[in-house]
Amino acid sequence: MLELVDFGKSYDGVNAIQNVSFNVNEDEYLTLLGPSGSGKTVLLRLIAGLDRPDTGRIILNGQDITTMPTHLRGIGFVQQKYALFPHMSVRQNISFGLINHHSSPIRDEKKVNYLCDEMLDIVGLSGLADRGVGQISGGQKQRVSLARTLVTKPKLCLLDEPLGALDANLRERMTVELRDIRTTLGVSFIHVTGNEDEALGMGDRMIVLDKGCVIQIEEPNKLFAMPASVKVARHVNSYNILSGSTENNSFVFADYKLPMAAYAKSAAFYVVGIDKVTIEKVGSVKRKAKDIASFEAKFVDAEFMGSRVVYQFELADGQIFEVERHLSRETPVDYKAGEVRCLSWKAADVLAFASDGGLINENAKIRGTV
Template sequence: MLEIEHLGKSFDGNAAVADFSVTVQDNEYLTLLGPSGSGKTTLLRLIAGLDQPDTGRVLLNGRDITATPTHTRTIGFVQQKYALFPHLSVRENVSFGLRNHYLNPVLDDAEIKRRVDAMLEIVGLRGLGDRGVGQISGGQKQRVSLARTLVTEPKICLLDEPLGALDANLRERMTVELRDIRAALGISFMHVTGNEDEALGMGDRVIVLDEGRGIQIDRPDVVFGRPRTVRVARHVNNYNILSGRVEQDQFLCNGHRLGLPEGSDGAVNYVIGVDRVSVNAAETQDAPGHVSIQAKFIASEFMGSRVLYLFEGPDDAVFEVERHLSRENPVDYGRDEVVTLSWPTAEVLTYASNGLLLHAPELKEVAA
């Protein structure tokens, strides 16, 4: 178990990590989501011992390792760049960590072969041990880097944007394979990324990192469906976010009144999911319990399994509407075509002036 207590680190007076605390459970896959500059890599470097914190401490299985040198921490670190030795084979790259391990170097050739072969099998590289690293794909290089770290049997593995350099197909495959590898080894993974789909799809829990602070730590379905703050909602990148104020039990936004769910007094942000908005003919009448506005079509973006439509609402407000192609065919709207956008009032999320959640729909139970 890894415990991080009130960790802080500043550079030139600017906080990169601020009062960060979390406990990573045994065998947990924990993802950290945040944009560039949010402190993700700095946090991993503090845990690995590559940088020293200004405040706080790091404990591994109850032992304070804050001042322990990096090479004695039994923590693996897979960095964004593969950092493989180009003149060595796949097998030699993986075995390098065993032969040169500070605490428990392995010098017996038979034992090295046994452990390297077992690790290559786990990461899906069986039969490729004798190839040069220049003869394998980007996804295979990422697995070599992972194998080199994991073959030394660390207590926890830190992954810094491990899928960032891969193309979309490889990234999708590796999201499944990384979870399978972690399960096979029975250790904890702490994986940082700026991709919300990656974070939500891979983590047992997700931490949303913003300006060096963990602003929400929860299950993926909770982070996605009930963002604790409006900043989390922006990081999740699945919502239309409007600003305004409450007046006479309605949300006033750019002179337009929108229906509000109960418990939204004092709301300054009105939020609706991109997959909760319906697109109807311009003359469609309001349905009970729904909010409707007129908008015109701007553009659409094909995203593989889904299509994102952009509409311009009142006072130039841009609304995003997402449709999954597994459920309906794409629609070819005409440029500047006028439509009615509508959504259930009960599906609206509202946030107070301090950014905290006021109202959100109940989470739907996820089938086991």
């Protein structure tokens, strides 16, 4: 439905977006993950027509809309700060786009109210139509903003960090509601976020953006399991990344030597998921050089994150090595600061990356370099 071809945009000689190409399918929830300054909002503004790209084209349903004015594109934009009218009620905010539509405004009050009530029901705000926007919660404001955009039936909806201002509990609930709303209406979403859990959990496909460049596009479960580069692994934020060199089928860094598959003899980065590591008492792990990797490390701290806890251990070189545990599966352990434990994982769970950051596959070929 939407295709971006070689998009580029710079401001004062600084590249904000570089050679970005991707497509959005019909009836798809596409998430776009990137840190602050990576070009996420710039990209949405270009798609919406609020800014003009320096290079490239944008195709919507077969039509080149690169130079088309914003109001003719049929693309909805839900901004991060809601942008609601504070002097209007919930209903008046939602109906604004219907009454003031550029080409087909609706003046019939009964029809406007019907469409508003229908949308209020879809976004779960029935009964709040006559409330002032200052009388509703942050999550409700987000849904009003979404309803105001969707009531005009856009071909595509852009969401700029829609959950960023919500507390953790509300954010978790809204992740489910947004997907349900999109499914009900059958409108494709592009959802921009800096939160890796949000991007992985909500998208049918996921794009990772870094310094204005797309560095991977993939289904979230596949991207999580097999990041194409060290940069992607860092953005996913669920991996321990060690840098070093290989020596006789072992990976060497600091004072450690870890088993490494023969095909990864050129590896410069040794990467293991924080959920793949076990914590044992010192001396309890039976080391088998070919299939188990392990080392000792000092416990530093534990960070509770809702339904999971992340334990932090310090290695000999001072690097922090993390271990994730889900509280639904086991009771958290109260380790003491400075306590030494043995951390171990299966060698088969290790990902190897070359010095340029590209993933090394089992045929000793580099799959992606960024």
